[in-house]
Amino acid sequence: MRKSVKVVMVLMLIALIGFFAYHYIIDMLPNFEQANIEEILPKYQKGRISVIVEDRNIETDYSPEFVDEVLYLPVNLINEYIDPYYYWDEKEVTLTYTTKNKVIRMKNDDLTYFVNNEPLQLDMPIKTFKTDMAYVPVDFIMQFSHIQSEYNKDLNILTIDYVDNKYQTSNVAKEKAYIRIDTSEKSKVVEKLSTNDQLRVYEQIPDGWVKVRSKSGLIGYMKRNDLGAIKDIYPNLEKLQEEPEYNNNKNVEGLINIAWDNIGHIDANNYIKDRLEGVKGLDVISPTWFSIKNSEGDISNIGSNEYVKYVKSQGYQVWALFKNEFNKKITHDVLSSTEKREKVIKQILALASIYNLDGINIDFENVAKEDGVYFVQFIREITPYLKEQGLVVSVDTYVPSAWTAHYNRTEIGKVVDYVIIMAYDEHWSTSEESGSVASIGFVENGLLDTLKEVQKEKVILGLPYYTRLWREEETDGIVNVTSKAYSMDRARKKMDDNDVELVWNDDVKQYYGDYKEDNIVYKMWLEDERSIEEKVKLAIDNEIAGVSGWTIGLAKDKVWDVLVDYLKK
Incomplete structure (x- = not known):
């Protein structure tokens, strides 16, 4: 009996050892089970081409398509993973592609496309495949982008690699x-x-x-x-022909010095001689001549050939200002339409030729947040045409802030010649409290924040050649604040006439003064040659391209001496 028990126990022990040995061996052996396609490609969808970009299986709202053995990619995939500069206007069924020097427009199923308005033939058209999304032949994309693609017909996989x-x-x-x-x-x-x-x-x-x-x-x-x-x-980029750089930065001595000329009507052009009296060291005058007139994209024009002839005879360049008159609705209606943007561009090119301009200064203010993408697209479209015509392109921008981020200075700075910071109106005409037009901290922060987005060689610092007189009147415990803009000389005279002792405020780098009259308090943070000098020092210290002043005719003569000393010596 004891012997049989021992045998059973030995057999059980052997079985137990065998069981553990088996599982140990199984655990040590590799797994050779084949994964299914859904496990391998997490974004897999049956019947659609799976897209691999480098080492990622990406999810696409619209799948690539083959037509007559030609591979087409949807624009949203191109924008996100290949090139962000394909702009699809779904409403007008037009695709626009912009490079540094080219604007290429394509219509659905049309073999003719246009490069800077010159018609050329496509080997294959763009398509829409019964959807709202445009599709572009991959061979066209590869002419401008450093990619290569390969299609696995058996697995229905498209791989895209960046060859740069x-x-x-x-x-x-x-x-x-x-x-x-x-x-x-x-x-x-x-x-x-x-x-x-x-x-x-x-x-x-x-x-x-x-x-x-x-x-x-x-x-x-x-x-x-x-x-x-x-x-x-390592990449071999010989397959792409680099576009030539248009060097339209007109040669000037030292740093560039610009002044806007605020012209409200045609007759004001006749007074440019008076406004130039006492001016020194100026390179460029930017008259405020052109603006969008209506939602159809018509341009209002108060330009003058006589003005240009006289200004150029004095050795200055003319960069006419083109504005949107702060009108959000008209700005949206025009910039959101490919046809209207093109209409505007053609008019500006014609006006630039008529007046023999040296540049265009684009001043679009009060652009709605949702229209930022259209504004950037407009800048990308108009700039190649202007540069091709030999014009300098500059764009005015606010100091960076959360509410101006949609102006996208980074993208604008890639294509234009200059980005001008409007480093003034810290406290503007309708501000609810009195304050400086441009304290040194406001200006410096605006400059440094812009330099985080735009290379310094393209940055120009906007300066205020005006001052505001603030009027504070208290009624029933409520202080009502209004203001009026003054030229530098008139501002100083206003303070002197009221026997105000101006005191230098080192925090804002301006003289400050106030006085009281009939229970109304008047305050002024004065802009003059000393405050302007402090701002110009920032331009010098940060090695930017130059300065631009708003507006000629408002600056003291001594301001021009300061500008010559810092910009031209």
């Missing part, structure tokens, strides 16, 4: 090797590979794993010791 980046490759070093879902030999198999199969390598992971993509377009992980040497591949 360094990348890494390797070869399989073993007879059998596996790409897996995760960094574990127990994870499912993505693809079985053989010796010398080539892969792209994206990431080397601790514990001896690497992230790879196979020739078939599948992404996963491999053991590092299954691969040979990892090689760096």
Whole structure:
């Protein structure tokens, strides 16, 4: 009896050892179960082309399409992963592509497209495939973008790679090797590979794993010791022809010095001689001549050939200002339409030619947040035409803030010649409290914040050549604040006439004074040659392109001496 019990116990022990040994061996063996396509490609959708961008399987609202063996990509995919400068106007069924020097327009199913208004023939048209999204032939995209694409017909996978980046490759070093879902030999198999199969390598992971993509377009992980040497591949960009740079920055001595000329009607052009008296060291005058007149995109014009002839005879360039008159609705109606933007551009080009201008200064203010994208598109479209005509292009912008971020200075700064900071109106005509037009802190912060977005060689600092006299009247415990703008000389005279002792305020870098009359308090933060000097020092210290003053005719003669001393010596 005892012997049989012992036998049973031995058999049970053997069975137990065998059970644990079996599971130990099973746990030690790799998993060779094939993963399904949904596990390999998380964004997979049956019947649609799966898109791989480098090492990512991306989700697309619109799938790439093949037509007559031509591959088309949807514009939203192009914008997000290849090139942000394809602009699709769904309402007018027009696609616009902008580069530094070209504006290319294409219509749906039309073989004719236009490069800077010159008609050319496409090998294949853009399409819409019964959707609201435009599709562009990939061969067209590759003319302008550093990408390469490959389509795996068997797996219905499109891979897109950026060829302007360094990348890494390797070869399989073993007879059998596996790409897996995760960094574990127990994870499912993505693809079985053989010796010398080539892969792209994206990431080397601790514990001896690497992230790879196979020739078939599948992404996963491999053991590092299954691969040979990892090689760096450097880009070859000879296939793209670089666009020539238009160098329209007119040569000036020292830093550039601009002054706007605020002209409200045609007759005011006749007084430019008077406004130039006492002026020194000026390079450019920007008369406020052109504006959008209505929602159809017609341009209001008060320009003068006699003005241009006289100003140029005095050695100055003329960069006419083009504005939107602060009208949000008209600005939206015009800028949101491809046809109206093009209409505006053609008129500005014609006016620039008629008046023999040297540049255009674009001053669009009070642009609604939702219209920021249209404003940037307009700048990208008008700039190549203006530069092609030999014109300097400048854009006026507010000091950076949350409510002006939609002006997108970074994108504007990529294409225009100059970005001018309107570093004034810190307290403006309808401000609810009195204050400086441009305290030194306001100006410096505006300049430094702009330099975070725009290269310094393109930045111009806007200066105020005016001062506000603030009027504070208290009624029933409520202080009502109003103001009036004064030229520098008139502002100083106003203070002197009221026997005001002006005191230098080092915090704002301006003289301050106030007086009381009939229970009304008058205050002034004075702009003069000393306050302007402090602002110009910022331009010098930060090595920017120059300054621009609002407006000629308001500055003291001594201000021009300061500008000459700092900008021209």
